[in-house]
Ligand code: URA
């Protein structure tokens with residue numbers, strides 16, 4: 001085993017509910033990211049939940065608040081959920097990686113994408129959340145989440161908005177809300193939010209269909 005990246009297994013309590021997992025994750029040393037971060041940011045929402053949304057990793061605001069998607073990307077996500085007619089309270093929201101990865105630029109912490117090793121190291125927490133939340137459908141927000149959940153490289157543009165199968169689990173891939181923030185033009189941004197909302201609507205319908213099957 002790689003000593004630098006032992007992975008999270010040994011820190012994940014077995015058969016634990018979300019509250020116990022959320023306590024335990026603060027002690028995780030499964031990769032190096034805990035060193036620089038303020039705290040681990042675990043998933044938020046009631047369990048069980050029909051829909052589970054997976055992002056990439058906490059951002060600056062999330063790292064400080066201890067909750068996922070409370071910053072600018074979270075605002076976009078809330079907008080899209082509202083457009084899709086899905087209440088944010090009804091979904092479980094989490095990230096593929098639980099600690100913030102960044103580099104310092106002057107006094108600012110600049111987001112850095114988690115690497116494949118971070119994603120793999122953190123995967124046991126995601127597995128534990130799947131077991132505790134029992135979602136009917138998992139939505140991957142962006143390529144990092146797609147990779148974490150599906151275990152392969154995901155092309156968001158080509159694969160978004162339709163059911164994908166991952167070992168019997170129904171998965172829907174869509175864009176990351178941050179991709180909306182990077183667009184300059186407000187028309188393009190509205191269009192991107194509408195696209196995200198459309199994919200969320202597909203996922204919500206799939207979850208309902210599972211319930212009535
Ligand atoms: N981006 C993410 O992927 N997750 C968050 O929690 C915030 C921003």
Ligand code: SF4
Pocket residue numbers: 007008025028029030031032033034040097098099118121122123125
């Ligand atoms: Fe553990 Fe994940 Fe944090 Fe790495 S990012 S220390 S694996 S919780």
